[in-house]
Amino acid sequence: MTAKDSLSDYLAGGIYYAILLEAFLIALSPPLATAALLLGVIFWLARLVVDKECRRFRRLPYDVPAALFALLGAVSIFVSPDRGFSFYNYYNLVGVYLLTYLLIGQNVQASQDIRKIVYALGLSCVLVVLYGFYQFAFGIDTSTMKWVDGDAFPELKKRVFSTWENPNILAGYLDVAMCFAFAFFVKMRDQRRRIALGAALVLLAACLAMTYARMAFLVVALIFILYGMFRDGRVLLAVGIVAGALFLLDPALLDRVTSVFTRVDTSSEMRLALWESTLAMIGDHPFFGIGWGAYWMVYPEYDFYLQGADVLIVHAHNMYLNYAAEIGVVGAVSFLWFFFGTMGLAFFSKVHDSEGFRQGLMLGISLAFFSIALNGLTDDVLFNIPSSMLLWLLAALAAVTEFAGNEEDEAIVMDELAARKRQKLRELRQRAKEGGESPKNSGEESEN
Incomplete structure (x- = not known):
């Protein structure tokens, strides 16, 4: 091995450990996760300089819509009321998202590497949940933080948010984790792992209940109910038991969840008003939007509800409307093409292994994206930076898992073909010997 090869391998290891560190830190410390990402990018660029073989970029399934989304987001900067702010916000956010996607998509190949990234995500989730339980047991009174209508829910004084910014964002993350x-529970074959995953589901559900996030609770319940209706009816029984136990233990949770259908509070009223304002923005700026990250600057011109109140509105509380308002309808469609394309890629994937890990991973990615899609109807869950980082990381994992599955399937097929060829050659040699004919005369000179 040459010195250049050794250096290339060293840099490859640095890239991989940076990816692991980013995956672990996204939910715990976004600034440190970003630092890990940048370190990985530095290693990657250095490896591209050192090793020409690494300059062969592979085409990921949804590169085109991702690039189109990035391009139209950049174009929207020019129509922003504050181009400097939009440019700063754009390159800091979109840069992080695209680099995460590319770093993983171009450098992760082996199934074992994918597995370790999932383990890193899982370990950080354990810490998030534990801190959530700690907050619920010893945490502060959050009733003054304007996360709930005190008049509509006077008994609700405590909502956990763990390492995330507020309970709703934590709830969206817990939906993904669940x-x-x-x-993995329905796809893994090892019974001990399934028991551990079942226990994890119960703990995640309990932590989700502590957020009192109505839509997130309903979204994950709906996903499991749909799966139970179309795939495995036993899931319906499990959902009923867990939800019933949580409601019995905490009647305030039942009141909070059912309030979606029984009453209108200020949170619901404000969302309806924001959507009306956002639709007006889209109608006035359909092509290039109002500018990346400029919602808070433009909203006062479309304020039909707050009427000049001293409240900063930073997004539309609807993922679809927010993208369409800020970067235009075509830009929003580009993102949704990338988003739902990745979800479909994961859901309809044919990758498999004997343990069920890859099947579980791809099903998990598809269901996680579905949860984001549903939560996005009433909140812009991707406005949160670590939530978006996680989304792009999962999209890259879906792509590389599909690649790894196809490559391993091709290797298996080639091995099977080679084995059949060797078997056929052995049979021909045996027949040649029995007939007194040499292998050479039979036209079969070697086993290669």
Whole structure:
């Protein structure tokens, strides 16, 4: 091995450990996760300089819509009321998202590497949940933080948010985590792992209940109910038991969840008003939007509800409307093409292994994206930076898992063909010997 090869391998290891560190830190410390990402990018660029073989970029399944989304997001900067702010916000956010996607998509190949990234995500989730339980047991009174209508829910004084910014964002993250735990539970074949995953699901559900996030609770319940209706009816029984136990233990949770259908509070009223304002923005700026990250600057011109109140509105509380408002309808469609394309890629994937890990991973990614899609109807869950980082990381994992599955399937097929060829050659040699004919005369000179 040459010195250049050794250096290339060293840099490859640095890239991989940076990816692991980013995956672990996204939910715990976004600034440190970003630092790990940048370190990985530095290693990657250095490896591209050192090793020409690494300059062969592979085409990921949804590169085109991702690039189109990035391009139209950049174009929207020019129509922003504050181009400097939009440019700063754009390159800091979109840069992080695309680099995460590319770093993983171009450097992760082996199934074992994918597995370790999932383990890193799982370990950080354990810490998030433990801190959530700690907050619920010893945490502060959050009633003054304007996360709930005190008049509509006077008994609700405590909502956990763990390492995330607020309870709703934590709830969206827990929905994603529950989708993965559920997917691995139904696909993994090892009984001990399934028991551990079942226990994890219960703990995740308990932590989700502590957020009192209505839509997130309903979204994950709906996903499991749909799976139970179309795939395995036993899931319906499990959902009923867990939900019933949580409601019996905490009647305030039942009141909070059912309030979606029985009453209108200020949170619901404000969302309806924001959607009306956002639709007006889209109608006035359909092509290039109002500018990346400029919602808070433009909203006062479309304020039909707050009427000048001293409240900063930073997004539309609807993922679909927010993208369409800020980067235009075509930009929003580009993102949704990338988003739902990745979800479909994961859901309809044919990758498999003997343990069920890859099947569980791809099902988990598809269900996680579905949860984000549903939560996005009433909140812009991707406005949160670590939530978006996680989304792009999962999209890259879906792509590389599909690649790894196809490559390993091709290797298996080639091995089977080679084995059949060797068997046929042995049979021909045996027949040649029995007939007194040499292998050479039979036209078969070697086993290669």
